[in-house]
Amino acid sequence: MQVEPVMTQLRTMGIGEVKTGEPLSRHTSFRIGGPAAVFVEPDTLGGVVEVLNSVRDQQLPYFIIGQGTNILVSDQGVDAVVISTARGLRQIEVEPPVMRAGSGVLLTKLCRVAERAGLAGLEFAISIPGTLGGALVMNAGAHGGSMVEVVDSVLVWDAISGVRRIAADDVQFQYRQSRFMHNPWIALEATLRLKSGDPAEIRAKMHHNMDYRRKSQPVGEPNAGSIFKNPLPDYAGRLIEAIGAKGWREGDAAVSDLHANFIINQGQARAVDVLNLMRRIRRRVFQETGIVLKPEIRWIGPGEGGADTTWENLWYEEGEGLREP
């Protein structure tokens, strides 16, 4: 990508901060990731849409980033325009029992606003880091609940037809997936339908969920949450623990002692260390159980057209006959 003309054009638009070579390790919970050719943080929803229209019209590779809590970014970085929702999509409106929020709003913040407004239904989300946008894409869930239960509609930017509202049914939420993963859609805002509840009860449930999380997951160390999806009805954590992988390490990346489906960065871990550890785990689980673990975290690496967000190329390099992730 020709960085200079892109930078000049984006700066002329006056939509917010535009940088080149921004280390993505500053924007991921793993604290891992090389530089973005261009990094933009638009200040408003209109600015986000303007940037999206511009990169589409110029056929530039782009990637949207929320809080970076569910991604592994290559050490080489990405030759793409990385667009952050952190500043421009932060509005929250409450009209009980409905809440409307920008996709850059942190889930924990949204939960606290719901609690104060006496709106129940989001208690499951209090312990999930990241933005509302990231949670929509992954149908994030915990403690028996997930986004599908509360989303009414989503305002999306669609590379083909522009900004439009889509009903929750059309998002086709499933376990840790949605149509966002297979369509050129960016979530701008979501409308959530909640139920009226007692703020004290809501608070107590949230407190319970956070307490459970603190005891069962390495929340204080850099990580990206669950590495592999649960091969339902089994649990990835149980399988990984059963092969004796707790404590395995590659460079500064290590399998957490607290939860085997978490990899933690103990200092200077690189993406390649995490990938090597994931390969080892996946290979051994396959050898011992015949189960092919599929990543829950998303991969962002250099590839055709500037960025590769699929795992296939990485796994096929192994030539081991493990099928698609």
Ligand SMILES: Cc1cc2nc3c(=O)[nH]c(=O)nc-3n(C[C@H](O)[C@H](O)[C@H](O)COP(=O)(O)OP(=O)(O)OC[C@H]3O[C@@H](n4cnc5c(N)ncnc54)[C@H](O)[C@@H]3O)c2cc1C
């Ligand atoms: C300690 C820890 C615990 C976790 N626990 C859970 C858990 O219990 N349950 C769970 O489901 N997840 C969990 N996660 C994973 C993660 O927090 C969630 O998936 C979260 O919703 C991701 O949000 P994000 O803003 O960080 O997304 P990012 O990591 O920034 O992005 C994730 C993906 O979504 C895309 N994306 C982001 N915003 C948008 C948007 N507005 N429109 C379109 N695409 C977008 C990105 O391009 C990327 O592909 C955990 C993570 C950590 C670090």
